Amino acid sequence: MSGLTINSSKSQPQPELKLVTRQKVIDNGLQVMQEIGTNQICKVCIEHGGSCCSGCRHLSDRVGCQLRNTSCTAWLCGFLKYMLFKTNLLQTWNDYWEQVPGQDFREDFTPEVFFIQQQLALPNLQELSEALAADLNELAEQQASPDFILTLRDKLDKNVDQFLYYKNVSTKKHLKRNIDVLSGSFFRFHQALDSYLMAAEGADNRL
Ligand code: SF4
Numbered sequence: 001m002s003g004l005t006i007n008s009s010k011s012q013p014q015p016e017l018k019l020v021t022r023q024k025v026i027d028n029g030l031q032v033m034q035e036i037g038t039n040q041i042c043k044v045c046i047e048h049g050g051s052c053c054s055g056c057r058h059l060s061d062r063v064g065c066q067l068r069n070t071s072c073t074a075w076l077c078g079f080l081k082y083m084l085f086k087t088n089l090l091q092t093w094n095d096y097w098e099q100v101p102g103q104d105f106r107e108d109f110t111p112e113v114f115f116i117q118q119q120l121a122l123p124n125l126q127e128l129s130e131a132l133a134a135d136l137n138e139l140a141e142q143q144a145s146p147d148f149i150l151t152l153r154d155k156l157d158k159n160v161d162q163f164l165y166y167k168n169v170s171t172k173k174h175l176k177r178n179i180d181v182l183s184g185s186f187f188r189f190h191q192a193l194d195s196y197l198m199a200a201e202g203a204d205n206r207l
């Protein structure tokens, strides 16, 4: 992301501020989403009636969103939140979007230009997205209830949010167990996650 840089003060190091445009932030968020492969998960979700845009007045049939905004770009459903949570990237995502003012429900009041301190960059998660999409697809086909995976998505969302919110160790332990149970059938995803975490650990050790 390009922008004007303000240098740190002489006496005390200050985080570097960059001037960015609202559009640049949206484009950057969409690009990161595309790079981590979320479209594969969305495809399965939408095929089973779970589009998060459904019913939105800004959605145009066969055209798509007519009012892309910072709020919808920042928003994560339970599936995407779970994937970033398990890869230890959720905080990075949240920290970035916390810098963006004016987010609202399906619209924003974000200024056209503003300052941020932190850029958004996530590693390639294509294999993880692909694995999770395949798990979800299989689950959806196996289950009698058509909205099984959508209920699962909402439960994952709630439990990950609560896990981040609560500080109490036993509450966190309980929530982590819930998340593990909810994601117990994500066999391909867990396999891909193990490989990803091993590679990430190896890269850290080489630093
Ligand atoms: S709810 Fe999640 S997986 Fe479904 S379409 Fe929206 S972002 Fe994609």
Ligand code: SF4
Pocket: 052, 053, 054, 056, 057, 058, 059, 064, 065, 066, 067, 068, 069, 072, 106, 107
């Ligand atoms: S405003 Fe948000 S919810 Fe509505 S169509 Fe656009 S992305 Fe989807």
